[in-house]
Amino acid sequence: MAKPTQIPFLTERNGTLIFRRRVPLRFRDCAGLYEWKKALGRESERSPRIRLELRLLTEATDEALSKLERGLPVRPDLLDEALKALYPAQAQSAIQTLDHAVAAYLSVRGLPELRKAEAVAVEQFCALFPKRRVFDITRSDVRRWVDHLRTTRRQTGPTIRRRLGSMRAIFAVAAEETNYNSVNPFRSVRIPDGADGGVRLPFERAHLAAIDAWLKGQAGQRATGRIIRLMRLTGARPLEIGGLDASDLNLDGDVPTIYIRPNSSRGLKTRNSQRILPLVGDALVAAQELKAAGSIGPLFPASCHQTGALSARLNKALRSAGVPACREYTAYSFRHTMEETLRFTDAPFEVQQAVLGHAPKTMTDRYGAKRVPLTRIHTSLLVAAALISTQDKTK
Known part of the structure; x- marks a missing residue:
């Protein structure tokens, strides 16, 4: 919901400033709308540009109200027309940036x-x-x-x-x-030859052993190491783990879990991505270490809340652990490893979907219970973890 600022007719919604002015009820039929509304951008409300645009829009709507009082019609695009005076070089567009x-x-x-x-x-x-x-x-x-x-x-x-x-x-x-009639420059652009890189693959057994050995040292106690420890036994996406909040941990129940949901650090890829994942093996140990540290709010640094920075950080760690530098083996390979292991261990299809946060692929998939019992997911992850982790065979 948009919230008002201290400046008349200016509201803010998710960081975007919006000019909003209600049309009095008695004029709505004549005006053809119930409010004048225009997005102004994501700058500070004290920005000179925002202040200038706000003044022009306020004056334009003042004039429109005066016309309506006299029974005169007003233009439906009066806000765009008001901003044209501010940007004469590009009068065809009130959208500039x-x-x-x-x-x-x-x-x-x-x-x-x-x-x-x-x-x-x-x-x-x-x-x-x-x-x-x-x-x-x-x-x-x-x-x-x-x-x-x-x-x-x-x-x-x-x-x-x-x-x-x-x-x-x-x-x-x-x-x-803005009734801009030129060709969309992003349409029908050819992808350069060689841009179709290899498909990401699950890690091989030798890779997993090298990663386990690397995590046994100090690396496993750092932020990057703990993200990897959580990723490899949950099947979660890198940003789903990197953006975890302390409130997403629930370690006190019969089945310790993490809650994958939108928070202040990051959103989710799809609606189906929101899910609850049981913690097993070393992933549970990593979560317990984070909770023991008394963290409040985001569990990992801000650099772990952005896809590009997090991927670079995780892939650099994998190379340090001995995983070859190639497109096929990246941080996302943990997810493919979990997917392959669940299939190999005959985990039910609905469990695979619940773990990975996949949307139903057919109409048949949409029938039945919407949430798989947590105990079934927990059992499947325990079996998968025994194969994935050479470090935690006893857990």
Whole structure:
């Protein structure tokens, strides 16, 4: 829900400032709407730009109310028209920056915040073009960005396609909202040859033994080591563990668990990702160590709450442990290892879905209980842990 600020007609929702002014009830039929509303971006409410835009919008709606009092019609796009005076060089668009475009996208889609893939795409585009205005983005810019994702960030073809899809959708909404008729620069961009890297694979037994040996030292007591200890016996995604909060730990019940849910540090990839995972073996020991440290709030540093930084941190640790540096074996391989092990140990399909947070793939999958009993998941994870961890065979 949007919350008001100290400035009249200015509210804030998930970091985005919004101009909102209600149309008096007696004028709503004539105006054709019940409020004037315009997203202004994610700057401080004390920003000179925000103050100037707010003043122009307030004056425009004051004038509109005066016209309505006299029985005169008002333009439905009066807010956009008011901002054109502020940006005469780009009068065709009241959406100027990517922040504006994101705010419009959220408003049109009815979203409280960007989904993970969209947020990462915007962040990575802005890192290369920090001051590029939305409608100044060219096909050349996009090709340069795609090449940067492939060569510098070492992203694969499927990942680059997701980045392009996110930016294409945000640009399309901005263009539609401002009647911008030029070609979407993010559409039909060719992925460079060689960008379709290898498929991530489960770890081999030798890899798991090397990781176990590495974790026995001081590395296992550091933040990166504890994230790995939790990941390898839960099947959770890297950011699901890196963004854990102390309140997500429940170690006092008959079955100790972690709660994978959105929190102040990170969201989740999909709605089905929200789940409760039993802790077994060394993952339980790692959670107990974290709880004994008396942590309040996020369990891991802020650098572990961002996908790129966390992946780099975890993959560097894997190389230190002796896992070969290649696309096939990364931190995400822990998840593939758990998936393969659950299948190998004949864990029920619904248990596999519950552990990995996968959405139902067919209509048949949607029938039956929505939540698998925790004891069934716990039993399956105990069996899987015995195969995955050479360090915890006795647990």
